[in-house]
Amino acid sequence: MENINENSRPSGIELLRTLCGIFGPCGNEERVRDKIADILKDSGIASEKDRIGNLFVKIPGGGEGYDPENPVKIMISAHMDEVGFMVRDIDADGYIRFICVGGIDPCVLCGKRVVFMGAEGEVKGVIASKAIHHKTAEERTTAVKIENMYVDIGAEDYEDASRWLAVGDYGRFDSEFVRFGINDAFIKAPAIDDRLGCAVIIETLKRLASEGKKLPFDLIAGFTVREEIGKSGAGMAARRFLPDYSVVLESTAVADLPDVKPNSRVAAAGGGGVISLLDRSTIYDADLVSAALELGEKKGIPVQIKKYLSGGNDAGSIHKSAYGTACLAISAPSRYIHSAANVICAEDYFSIRELVYAILTEHSFKK
Amino acid sequence: MYSLIKQIVCCPGTSGSEGATAELLSDIMKDRSDEIYRDRLGNLICRKKGRSENARRVLLCAHMDEIGFIATYIENSGLIRIAPIGGINFTASSYSEVIFENGVAGVLVPDSGVAAGSFAADVFGVDIGASSAAEASRRVKIGDRCAMRQTVRRLGGGRICGRPLDDRVGCAILAEIAEKLAGTETEDDIYYVFSVQEEVGLRGAGPAAFGIRPDVALVYDVTGTGDTAGAKPMEVKLGGGAAIKLRDSSVICNPGLADELAKIGKEKGIKTQFEILRAGGTDTAAIQASASGCIAGAISIPCRFIHSGVETVDLADVKACVDLTVAYLTK
Numbered sequence: 001m002e003n004i005n006e007n008s009r010p011s012g013i014e015l016l017r018t019l020c021g022i023f024g025p026c027g028n029e030e031r032v033r034d035k036i037a038d039i040l041k042d043s044g045i046a047s048e049k050d051r052i053g054n055l056f057v058k059i060p061g062g063g064e065g066y067d068p069e070n071p072v073k074i075m076i077s078a079h080m081d082e083v084g085f086m087v088r089d090i091d092a093d094g095y096i097r098f099i100c101v102g103g104i105d106p107c108v109l110c111g112k113r114v115v116f117m118g119a120e121g122e123v124k125g126v127i128a129s130k131a132i133h134h135k136t137a138e139e140r141t142t143a144v145k146i147e148n149m150y151v152d153i154g155a156e157d158y159e160d161a162s163r164w165l166a167v168g169d170y171g172r173f174d175s176e177f178v179r180f181g182i183n184d185a186f187i188k189a190p191a192i193d194d195r196l197g198c199a200v201i202i203e204t205l206k207r208l209a210s211e212g213k214k215l216p217f218d219l220i221a222g223f224t225v226r227e228e229i230g231k232s233g234a235g236m237a238a239r240r241f242l243p244d245y246s247v248v249l250e251s252t253a254v255a256d257l258p259d260v261k262p263n264s265r266v267a268a269a270g271g272g273g274v275i276s277l278l279d280r281s282t283i284y285d286a287d288l289v290s291a292a293l294e295l296g297e298k299k300g301i302p303v304q305i306k307k308y309l310s311g312g313n314d315a316g317s318i319h320k321s322a323y324g325t326a327c328l329a330i331s332a333p334s335r336y337i338h339s340a341a342n343v344i345c346a347e348d349y350f351s352i353r354e355l356v357y358a359i360l361t362e363h364s365f366k367k
Numbered sequence: 368m369y370s371l372i373k374q375i376v377c378c379p380g381t382s383g384s385e386g387a388t389a390e391l392l393s394d395i396m397k398d399r400s401d402e403i404y405r406d407r408l409g410n411l412i413c414r415k416k417g418r419s420e421n422a423r424r425v426l427l428c429a430h431m432d433e434i435g436f437i438a439t440y441i442e443n444s445g446l447i448r449i450a451p452i453g454g455i456n457f458t459a460s461s462y463s464e465v466i467f468e469n470g471v472a473g474v475l476v477p478d479s480g481v482a483a484g485s486f487a488a489d490v491f492g493v494d495i496g497a498s499s500a501a502e503a504s505r506r507v508k509i510g511d512r513c514a515m516r517q518t519v520r521r522l523g524g525g526r527i528c529g530r531p532l533d534d535r536v537g538c539a540i541l542a543e544i545a546e547k548l549a550g551t552e553t554e555d556d557i558y559y560v561f562s563v564q565e566e567v568g569l570r571g572a573g574p575a576a577f578g579i580r581p582d583v584a585l586v587y588d589v590t591g592t593g594d595t596a597g598a599k600p601m602e603v604k605l606g607g608g609a610a611i612k613l614r615d616s617s618v619i620c621n622p623g624l625a626d627e628l629a630k631i632g633k634e635k636g637i638k639t640q641f642e643i644l645r646a647g648g649t650d651t652a653a654i655q656a657s658a659s660g661c662i663a664g665a666i667s668i669p670c671r672f673i674h675s676g677v678e679t680v681d682l683a684d685v686k687a688c689v690d691l692t693v694a695y696l697t698k
Contacts, residue, residue: 244407262440264489277437277510278452283383283564289510305509307439309450309488324408324574 012203017177019195023117025084025170026101026228029053032080036198036223043206054233055223057205065216072217072365075243077234078197079227079314083338085171090162094155102228106146108339114151116171123164124174125153173340185345192342196332197249198223200353217365227314235317238325245326245365250313252331264308267333270345272302273352274331279309281316285326292328295358302351375535376519379468381435381452381512382567385409388431392538392561399545409563410575417556425555426581428572428650429537430565434674435514441504445497450488453566457486459675460515467513471495471506515676525682532678536668536685537587543689553696565650572650576657584663586651589670590644603669608638609687612665617648618655624664637690642667
């Protein structure tokens with residue numbers, strides 16, 4: 001594969017490790033945002049924050065083909081938030097009842113480690129439910145409901161638990177970043193959705209800055225908030241900058257798994273960035289879709305089409321905001337999305353990074 | 368009017384792929400408007416300038432897109448798996464002829480042994496007569512779109528039947544209004560908007576309205592009727608005239624505008640009926656709430672068997688929609 005700077009590979013994975021390790025459930029993106037701003041600042045890239053909490057980097061265009069009077073505007077975005085939990089109630093025995101923030105399948109919860117952010121700092125716990133010998137015959141054959149689960153933080157009683165946590169405090173999966181598989185080809189971590197997109201944008205901005213490259217359009221890089229509960233941050237970003245084109249970096253559940261019929265397998269891990277034709281919230285711009293597929297082929301960057309209609313992402317609110325925006329989504333093919341163990345093939349990270357760079361530097365965007 | 372409808376109906380254009388329909392309408396509208404352009408999402412916007420600089424802006428909207436299917440996977444057998452675009456009723460679509468945009472014909476069929484009650488996208492495929500994946504993929508690629516055959520025929524009593532009457536009949540009404548107003552000077556700045564992506568969730572019209580900032584908007588789309596066997600109670604009937612929408616599940620129309628339209632209908636002897644649609648939304652909702660909002664209403668075309676291959680409307684109702692609008696804009 002041309003264009004990949006082999007030296008930059010370890011640092012790319014390290015960046016992903018750093019971002020996946022940060023606490024940032026929907027509405028609590030500040031730690032992620034601060035870290036991204038710091039990383040960018042270290043490379044001399046200034047960023048700014050809006051009222052809802054989105055972070056932006058604006059890179060004015062220039063050089064050949066740039067029209068300063070009426071510049072083409074392109075937004076590339078990824079969301080900073082992750083699915084998580086919120087304290088709903090603390091019972092007399094000090095157990096934490098909770099709700100999910102964003103879409104989480106209750107089946108992936110029991111027995112998982114979680115970490116909440118209380119007023120005094122991190123509080124670790126485990127999600128549990130009634131033991132099997134206490135369950136009725138019916139309960140043994142059905143999934144445990146969230147309302148019947150609790151988080152055990154090791155508190156003695158209500159008073160004890162209340163010293164650490166309060167109703168409304170947020171939590172996330174407490175899960176490590178692990179390389180596994182042959183040649184460490186795979187990565188398991190929490191929040192790959194969508195810290196991977198954030199990492200790709202950071203690396204792209206740094207690369208453009210280090211090469212001193214002027215693009216023939218104004219580029220807005222957006223790190224957005226609140227995607228997992230209804231995509232509100234990105235729509236505001238689009239209305240603020242009114243981009244002509246928007247590239248959304250996401251994660252998509254791939255389902256290249258046993259028990260899934262071939263025609264229901266969205267895409268395959270290791271197959272490169274996933275280009276969506278349409279999903280439940282957006283019909284993507286046909287020209288951008290072809291351009292991405294053609295660039296992938298031309299440059300030998302793996303890329304695949306999403307083969308099943310499912311999900312949605314920030315493009316859903318971006319494409320119909322204000323005057324409307326032509327959108328492209330490039331998703332990381334991820335297994336077990338919205339669980340403690342998002343799994344991706346590391347090679348897909350690099351494929352997406354190269355594809356994004358190729359689109360920005362080689363595709364001709366018309367006003 | 369029938370030949371205009373036929374011409375517009377027989378053009379493919381599933382949501383997000385309205386290019387051919389836009390081209391046809393653009394051609395039809397070029398002598399009937401002062402300015403024509405397409406916006407970023409593909410909405411076709413045709414403007415007829417008003418008498419003065421500060422004329423009231425009136426937006427008339429009908430959607431170009433039709434429901435259909437997109438190829439997502441090709442089985443070893445050559446069967447093409449599909450995903451729905453828009454609100455597909457698989458019972459109404461099963462065992463139908465479908466046509467891809469490149470002209471390849473096929474039939475949409477359920478997997479054998481699947482009961483009608485379990486019909487869903489996952490158990491449907493398009494058989495294009497290929498006997499292997501290789502053969503099929505020479506003719507159809509992943510991402511290619513198809514729809515049930517676009518066709519229209521006359522039934523008795525001035526009624527017509529086919530698909531997609533939803534909403535090409537609305538497009539034809541806009542074109543006819545434009546034809547009638549083309550020679551005359553109007554007070555208002557009129558924007559004929561042929562919108563995209565209505566069937567997937569009213570996605571195109573809002574951005575079009577954001578760019579136009581209308582004072583008043585009227586939407587022309589089909590609505591259900593209560594006059595078929597077993598139909599749920601509903602006032603609207605085929606042949607009952609232009610249906611002035613009061614509300615549907617997406618919007619509450621401006622009551623003053625609805626009353627004004629009804630009054631004009633009465634004065635001019637144009638048949639109208641009030642419409643309350645309990646299940647279904649229209650671009651009216653997206654336009655009403657776009658930017659800082661506008662006075663929005665809809666003049667609906669009563670239609671039986673919506674989203675099937677045999678959508679049925681009465682040409683007298685279509686004419687009433689045209690006449691009512693022309694009367695409103697020239698009063």
